[in-house]
Amino acid sequence: MKQPRTLFEKIWDRHSITTNEAGQTLLFIDRHFCHELSFHAFNMLHGNNRMVRHPERTFAIPDHYTPTTGLEDKDYIDADTQALVENLIKNATRNKLNLFDLGDDRRGIIHVVGPEQGITQPGTIIVCGDSHTSTHGALGALAFGIGASDVSHVLATQTLWQPKPKSMRVTVKGKRPIGVTAKDIILAIIGHIGAAGGTGHVIEYAGPIIQDLTIDERLTVCNMSIEAGARAGMIPPDNTTYRHLKGRPFAPQGEAWEKAEEFWRTLPTDTAATFEREETLDATSIEPMVTWGTSPEDVIPVSGAIPDPKLETDPKRQTALNRKMEYMGLKPGQLVSDIKVDRVFIGSCTNSRIEDLRDAAEVLKNRTVCIPAIIVPGSGLIREQAEQEGLDQIFEAAGVEWRPAAGCSMCIGVNGDSVKNEERCASTSNRNFEGRQGRGARTHLVSPAMAAAAAISGRFTDVRKMGKN
Amino acid sequence: MEPFTCFTSVAVPMDQDNIDTDQILPARHLMMPRDERYGGYVFKDLRLDQDGNEIETFVLNKEEFRQSRIIVAAHNFGCGSSREGAVFTLVDAGFRAIIATSYGDIFYNNSFNNGLLPVVLPEKIVRLLRQQLHDGPGAEVTVDLEAKTVTGPDQAVYPFEIDAHRRNRLLKGLDAVGYTLQYASNIKTFEEQYNDAAPWELDAIA
Ligand code: SF4
Numbered sequence: 001m002k003q004p005r006t007l008f009e010k011i012w013d014r015h016s017i018t019t020n021e022a023g024q025t026l027l028f029i030d031r032h033f034c035h036e037l038s039f040h041a042f043n044m045l046h047g048n049n050r051m052v053r054h055p056e057r058t059f060a061i062p063d064h065y066t067p068t069t070g071l072e073d074k075d076y077i078d079a080d081t082q083a084l085v086e087n088l089i090k091n092a093t094r095n096k097l098n099l100f101d102l103g104d105d106r107r108g109i110i111h112v113v114g115p116e117q118g119i120t121q122p123g124t125i126i127v128c129g130d131s132h133t134s135t136h137g138a139l140g141a142l143a144f145g146i147g148a149s150d151v152s153h154v155l156a157t158q159t160l161w162q163p164k165p166k167s168m169r170v171t172v173k174g175k176r177p178i179g180v181t182a183k184d185i186i187l188a189i190i191g192h193i194g195a196a197g198g199t200g201h202v203i204e205y206a207g208p209i210i211q212d213l214t215i216d217e218r219l220t221v222c223n224m225s226i227e228a229g230a231r232a233g234m235i236p237p238d239n240t241t242y243r244h245l246k247g248r249p250f251a252p253q254g255e256a257w258e259k260a261e262e263f264w265r266t267l268p269t270d271t272a273a274t275f276e277r278e279e280t281l282d283a284t285s286i287e288p289m290v291t292w293g294t295s296p297e298d299v300i301p302v303s304g305a306i307p308d309p310k311l312e313t314d315p316k317r318q319t320a321l322n323r324k325m326e327y328m329g330l331k332p333g334q335l336v337s338d339i340k341v342d343r344v345f346i347g348s349c350t351n352s353r354i355e356d357l358r359d360a361a362e363v364l365k366n367r368t369v370c371i372p373a374i375i376v377p378g379s380g381l382i383r384e385q386a387e388q389e390g391l392d393q394i395f396e397a398a399g400v401e402w403r404p405a406a407g408c409s410m411c412i413g414v415n416g417d418s419v420k421n422e423e424r425c426a427s428t429s430n431r432n433f434e435g436r437q438g439r440g441a442r443t444h445l446v447s448p449a450m451a452a453a454a455a456i457s458g459r460f461t462d463v464r465k466m467g468k469n
Numbered sequence: 470m471e472p473f474t475c476f477t478s479v480a481v482p483m484d485q486d487n488i489d490t491d492q493i494l495p496a497r498h499l500m501m502p503r504d505e506r507y508g509g510y511v512f513k514d515l516r517l518d519q520d521g522n523e524i525e526t527f528v529l530n531k532e533e534f535r536q537s538r539i540i541v542a543a544h545n546f547g548c549g550s551s552r553e554g555a556v557f558t559l560v561d562a563g564f565r566a567i568i569a570t571s572y573g574d575i576f577y578n579n580s581f582n583n584g585l586l587p588v589v590l591p592e593k594i595v596r597l598l599r600q601q602l603h604d605g606p607g608a609e610v611t612v613d614l615e616a617k618t619v620t621g622p623d624q625a626v627y628p629f630e631i632d633a634h635r636r637n638r639l640l641k642g643l644d645a646v647g648y649t650l651q652y653a654s655n656i657k658t659f660e661e662q663y664n665d666a667a668p669w670e671l672d673a674i675a
Pocket of ligand 1: 111412
């Protein structure tokens with residue numbers, strides 16, 4: 001009888017080329033995504049006169065710096081930004097990579113496009129010079145972010161040296177309360193284990209609530225694994241996964257599909273396998289969540305109040321809390337529902353998929369927003385789908401700006417969609433770091449439904465209490 | 470890449486936990502080509518206000534710490550985005566080593582690719598080192614990669630653990646791709662077997 005193994009170990013083992021004397025493993029990489037900021041890696045590669053070893057396994061998709069109002073010259077904030085986008089296209093063409101070019105409807109945020117196109121498959125190893133690569137783990141892949149030198153290494157060799165991460169299982173128990181979204185679940189998990197709680201680990205999410213999640217929801221959960229410090233997050237593949245993949249352009253077809261599915265079914269963690277760490281969380285008490293500080297672990301339920309630094313006994317933690325409070329412009333004890341919001345962003349690789357847009361539309365329907373709000377679809381295909389369903393009309397009738405071109409947008413604010421100094425933004429993205437959405441920007445992370453509710457009332461509102469409209 | 474063996478310098482204490490890569494290098498500056506110097510952008514929004522004036526309270530703006538090339542940080546240093554620019558900017562600003570209780574995984578990995586040594590020491594020691602640096606600003610710390618030790622301002626010596634592969638590469642200043650290419654035949658054999666075992670895997674892309 002074979003040693004019982006976890007999903008992570010099975011994927012790790014099948015990609016191990018060799019192990020060196022220091023115990024690092026040389027891993028084979030199945031899929032590699034590049035974006036505009038991969039330019040450092042291409043420069044390193046070309047500077048050393050090296051070539052891309054497997055262009056067919058490499059996908060180039062501009063998403064960070066592309067404008068969202070359109071893709072004409074005039075839509076770019078400046079010439080440098082446009083040059084950066086064009087540089088990626090040039091590098092992709094020169095190296096014969098798979099390119100989802102500007103006019104291509106399939107183009108969008110890398111972590112949205114991979115799963116949508118079926119490029120992301122169970123049992124594969126996927127890397128990208130972007131920390132939210134962890135998203136792809138939702139389909140049972142081992143997917144993680146790397147830096148520019150490693151991107152260049154993967155381009156040249158299709159491999160990567162890695163020390164073996166530790167394994168950790170996060171089991172979500174209990175019943176999922178009505179009105180609690182995948183975003184609330186992952187925010188609660190991060191609040192529970194902390195922003196460094198998963199450092200050095202690959203997290204497998206488990207429990208009936210996780211199994212019941214749709215693929216869009218699983219992607220949201222795995223996306224934010226990195227905010228718990230984890231190397232990667234993953235969910236074992238199951239019928240939901242196979243139903244999602246079947247017929248996708250880059251998924252295997254016909255007889256190859258049969259073989260693939262047979263193999264994928266061997267991947268889930270064996271019952272007797274053990275994890276180096278186990279954490280559990282009861283979902284019953286999760287509410288719609290809002291972050292109040294400058295780390296995703298600073299999360300409280302919408303019914304909660306801002307913590308009081310004076311109650312913190314550790315002086316170092318007290319100083320840190322005071323600083324967050326000052327940056328965010330909040331007062332100790334202030335109710336979350338009393339916090340006024342200046343603008344709303346719905347989008348990013350965390351929450352820009354069709355189900356996210358439907359969630360937002362349900363709240364916005366027949367209502368009007370009182371603060372500026374933008375919604376940016378995760379890919380061109382999602383935009384088309386949303387427009388077919390008439391969601392764009394709901395958004396526009398509500399006074400929300402529906403952006404025509406997909407991309408990262410206000411999540412990172414480098415394409416011109418940014419939050420102003422001291423402006424408070426309810427955002428469906430994944431990072432509330434100081435200056436993330438623009439210098440001095442005050443970011444509160446929430447679900448799409450909660451963001452939509454904030455847009456309507458101008459402050460944080462429990463979306464479950466808004467009633468039918 | 471500059472090899473790292475043993476390095477002594479004034480060290481600067483940074484008490485905050487979770488100093489993320491957006492704070493080390495704000496996203497606005499990610500577009501710069503590598504041959505431009507990144508050093509001037511290090512901790513930009515912590516160091517300078519909107520008008521470009523120094524923020525007095527930020528520790529690196531204090532006279533005694535201006536020359537420091539080692540950072541003694543706290544918990545989860547370099548968490549957040551995968552941007553290697555965060556390491557470029559530290560290296561270009563002259564930093565050669567960080568001491569902390571833990572790091573963002575990607576940042577940790579990126580450091581080794583640029584000759585920056587991230588040392589992990591237990592909380593108690595890191596706290597003590599920071600305290601000593603606050604008490605005697607301008608004091609020096611030594612990081613010895615050969616001996617795998619850190620020497621504090623009071624000459625107390627603390628051993629640290631480090632992965633042998635990364636240590637070797639740093640000691641020799643080795644280029645990672647060059648190292649891997651020694652395994653070219655292993656890679657080739659692996660690929661052939663892999664493609665046979667999972668033929669569907671390249672189905673739609675090859
Ligand atoms: S949407 Fe935000 S988090 Fe996601 S890839 Fe883009 S910048 Fe990164």
